[in-house]
Amino acid sequence: MKFEKHIFICTNERDENSLRKSCGSCGGLDLRKDLVRMINESGLKGKVRANKSGCLDVCEEGPAMVIYPNGFWYLNVKKKDIKTIFKKSIVNNKPVAELIATKDKLNTR
Numbered sequence: 503m504k505f506e507k508h509i510f511i512c513t514n515e516r517d518e519n520s521l522r523k524s525c526g527s528c529g530g531l532d533l534r535k536d537l538v539r540m541i542n543e544s545g546l547k548g549k550v551r552a553n554k555s556g557c558l559d560v561c562e563e564g565p566a567m568v569i570y571p572n573g574f575w576y577l578n579v580k581k582k583d584i585k586t587i588f589k590k591s592i593v594n595n596k597p598v599a600e601l602i603a604t605k606d607k608l609n610t611r
């Protein structure tokens with residue numbers, strides 16, 4: 503296995519006239535940059551990969567991201583919370599209880 507962990511951060515962009523929200527224009531790109539920096543600073547380059555992803559189909563709850571193989575989903579991710587998510591879910595393999603997406607959030611659009 504090349505990477506132990508993947509973080510997929512939606513950076514999908516829609517036309518400015520679109521009625522649907524898009525993570526690329528509500529913080530997804532910036533979150534990915536933060537995650538890449540934290541991966542490098544933590545010496546996890548080569549073990550953890552932060553990938554830009556296309557739409558994860560939870561657009562109204564964006565910016566959205568998911569961490570595999572854990573399957574931890576985070577929605578409406580705030581810049582101020584990304585460090586907490588990184589430390590707990592990437593470094594320590596635990597969900598951030600107060601931030602992790604619930605099943606009902608993932609099933610609604």
Ligand code: FES
Binds near residue numbers: 513525559560565
């Ligand atoms: S645009 Fe990000 S989940 Fe759809």
